Amino acid sequence: MHREDRDLAFMLQYHNVAWYEDGKVRILDRRIYPAQKSFEICESHKEVAKAVADMVTQSAGPFLAAGMGMALAAYEARNMAREAKLRFLDEAADTISSARPTTAKRMRLIVDGCLEAARSSIDLDEKLDQVIFEHTIKVTNERYARVGLVAKNLVDMFPDKGTVMTQCFGETIVGMMLREAKVRGKNIKLFVPETRPYFQGARLTASVAYDQGFDVTVITDNMPAFVMERKGVDVFTSAADAICMDGYVVNKIGTFQIAIVAKYMGVPYFVTGVPDRGHETIKTVTIEERDPDFVLQAMGVRTAMEGVKGFYPSFDATPPHLVSGVVTDKGIFSPYDLYRYFGDSDKAELVL
Structure with a gap:
């Protein structure tokens, strides 16, 4: 099979994201990568759902893990x-899909x-686990290919020797945009905010950027304004956990404030993904709040005095007036005109 994960970084290879084999699912533990290359081994679909909820994998990783x-659920039910x-399988689908409310x-x-x-x-004499596994690989291949089209449209916005700021970890689009930039000979530099508290x-x-041969600099989450001003950032880009039909972009906490800075500095902000027909407005999105203790530490080392409280909303919502364009596989759209992406179709699009 032709695989769309060719020439991508280690952690974007399918088998290093999430992989089913011999009645188990192994998932790269992104909470500790790259300091350690360790895999969580799941022996039930409930363990897969827990791994997703516990952030063992994140960004688009949960879509392959799902x-x-x-x-794995089909394997568990093999004798039924x-x-x-x-x-x-219906119950497993409910369990896995609801592992994290925002997605x-x-x-x-x-x-x-x-x-x-x-x-x-199911009426055929086939192993359902392999049927679902092969379906998942096929769909993932299609998703990576579509992200490749998004990458082509995004890289159109990069100067030949441009400087790009990212936010959090956009998964496939990060690898695809860098692969596309390399194919075109665009020698871009990246500034990457650390994205506390998980440091994605x-x-x-x-x-990923280093693995694929690019000049990349990590900055702390309170440096974007200074860096945009002093380092000549040309483009700010992020993926999204949801792009609402009213133009609001839901993404990792901190995206909103960088978008504000970008607007002030005259730096375009391009978000990548597909508009979500399931979210007609921002009001339908549940902003997940996670364990507040995570903001009181850094990679397991406590940074605040005992008794001090923390607050940890995982996502924020960037309003459409701060978004220069929504970059999709079909082109770049105004955040105020996202219905045009679907044309005459009412069908929900498979996630990028």
């Missing part, structure tokens, strides 16, 4: 009768596709 988790097996609608698209593949094959920028985005 499909692999559904393959047909109807019991279908019920088990629940997107995860539902993934697990529903796995259910459809299972239902179309420092650990993940910077690692």
Whole structure:
């Protein structure tokens, strides 16, 4: 099979994101990468859901993990009768898709596709775990290919020797945009905010950029304004956990404030992804609040006195007037005109 993860960094290879084999799912533990290359081994779909909830994998990692988790659920149900097996898979789909509330609608698209593949094959003498596994690889290949189209449109916005600031870890688009920039000979430099409290920028985005041969500098989360002013940043870009139809962009906490700075400095902000028909307005999005103790430490070392409180909203919402364009596989759209992306179709798009 032609694989779209070719020439990408270690952690973007399918088998290093999440992989089903022999009744188990292994997931790269991004909480400790790159200091350690360790894999969480899941022996049930509930363990996969817990790994997603516990941030073992994040960004687009949960979408591949969800499909692999559904393959594992099929393995768990291998000795059940047909109807019991279908019920088990339905319940597994609910468990996996609801692991994290902010991305629940997107995860539902993934697990529903796995259910459809299972239902179309359940009367045949086939191993359902392999049916779902192969479906997941096929869908992931298609997703990476579509992200490749997004990358082409995004890299159009990069000067030949430009400086780009990112936010958090945009998963596939990071690798694809760098691969595309290299193909075009665009010698870009990256400034990467660290993205506390999980440090996804420092650990993940910077690692991917370095692995793929680019000049990358990590900065702390309170440096974007200074860096934009002094280092000549040409473009600010991020992926999104949700792009609402009213133009609001939901992404890792801190995106909003960098977008404000970018607007003030005259730096365009391009968000990558597909508009979410499941989120007609920002009001339908649940902003996940995680364990506040995480902001009282840095990589396991406590930084605040005992008794001091923390607050940890995982995401924020950037309003459309701060967004220069929504970069998709079909082109770049105004945040005020996202329905045009779908044309006459009412069908929900598979997540990028």
